[in-house]
Amino acid sequence: MEPAASGASVTLRDVAAASGVSLSTASRALDERGPVSRSAAAQHVRKIAEELGYRRNSFASSLRRGETRTLGVLVPRLSDTVMALMFEELERAASDRGYFAMVATSGDDPEDERRAAExxxxxxxxxxxxxxxxxxxxxxxxxxxxxxxxxxxxxxxGVSPSAIGDDEVGGYLAVRHLLDLGHRHIAVVTGPSFTSSGVGRLAGARRAFDEAGINPRQEWLIAAGYGIENGFTAGEALLGGGSGKRPTAVFAANDNIALGIIAAAHRFGITVGKELALVGYNDTPLSARLSTPLSSVRVPLAQIAGTAIDLIVNPGKEPHIRKSMPTLIPRESSGAPRRA
Incomplete structure (x- = not known):
């Protein structure tokens, strides 16, 4: 079959006629919103459509139904590895459900966030x-x-529908791991105090301390941003105290913070994994590839993304919060045994 001439617009009616089926049958065969039909007739229609160069105008058909099949995703920044990975998972989960995801960035300023949302x-x-x-x-x-x-x-x-990791459990797992390795002088560098993730991870760390009967030093509980530079600044404060006592272990509330602490430790000649135990959070791909692989709390981003999309496309009557369970991945940075 000859493809349509350059510039010609192939319609659904053209595909139906060339396939020898009704218009409704052709439409169902080419509808990408649900499960793909594997029937011989549907496969025949898709083959003819491809040969003719037919391109379904999903935007127009969605507008007729009062929808665009498009979701907006707002992140602080895509230079943050976790946010970039999160968007990729959201895009994939949206596509699996017949939606397209577009992203906008806002930084941490509420006014910029509102403008990006609009x-x-x-x-x-x-x-x-x-x-x-x-x-x-x-x-x-x-x-x-x-x-x-x-x-x-x-x-x-705490009110709007939410898909999150259980940050309190994650913070608990990280500090419990360090306690189980024998550490008692443990610092915690949390995320920003304006984020539920930072607050939750600190709460989990405190629960682990309470179980062990340990009252952590206040100057060793540092609220920071989630960037590498924030971790470096916190690491300098914790490790550069001269003759003062320094922690033997640090829980960093994300892997970027942990990378900054590694840089600070290197500056002071402190060997991570031997002289300083370190646990990060999110288990980003770089974590396992460092010269001293980083122990980290793994968050199931794909599961969280799927849940978030479902909260949008299949909203319940009542707003609800769904939590996914994190997992501790021990590696050499915390003094865990090297894996074969």
């Missing part, structure tokens, strides 16, 4: 997924008030 809403997205929520953030409340379909991911305000 930009996505101006594109007529069917819902918003926010990885930017602050505990003091007004945006989720405004979205609820306006009736905008949305879900929070990785962070929660």
């Amino acid at each position: 930009t996505l809403l101006d594109r007529n997205v069917d819902g918003l997924i926010l990885a930017t929520a602050r505990l003091d953030d007004d945006l989720p409340r405004l979205l609820r008030k306006r009736g905008v379909t949305h879900a929070l991911v990785l962070r929660t305000d």
Whole structure:
């Protein structure tokens, strides 16, 4: 069969006629929103459509149904490995459900966040997924008030539908691991105090300390940003005390912070994994590839992404928060035995 001439517009009616089927049968065979039909007729229609150069106008058909099959995703920044990985998983999960995901970045400023959200809403997205929520953030409340379909991911305000890791369990696992290795002088560098993830991971660390009967030194509990430079600054404060006592172990509330602490330890001639035990969080791909592989708490990003998309496309009657369970991955940075 000859393909359509250059510039010609092949319609669904053309495909149906060339396939010898009804218009409705051709439409069902080419509908990408549900499971792909494997029937001989459907495969024949798809083969003819490809030969003719037919391109389904999913945007127009979605508009006729009052939807765009597009979701907006708002992240603080894509230079953050976790946020980039999270968006990739959200994009994949959206595609599996017949949706397209587009991303916008906002930094950590609430005004920038609101502007970015409005930009996505101006594109007529069917819902918003926010990885930017602050505990003091007004945006989720405004979205609820306006009736905008949305879900929070990785962070929660405790009210809007949310798909998150269980940060308190993760913080507990990290510090419990260090305690089980015999450490008693443990520092914790948490994420920002305006994030539920930072607050939750610190709460889990405190629970582990309480179980062990340990009252951590206040100057060893540092709230920082989630960047490498934040970890380096915290590492300098913890490890550069001269004759003062320094911690023998550190729980860093994400892997970027841990990388900064590694850099600070190197500056002071401290060997991570021998003189200093270190546990990170999120188990980003680089963690296992460092010269001293980093112990880290693994978060099931794919599961969280799928849950977030489902909260958008199949919203329940009541807002709810779904937590996915993290897992500790011990490696050499905490003094765990080298794996074969």
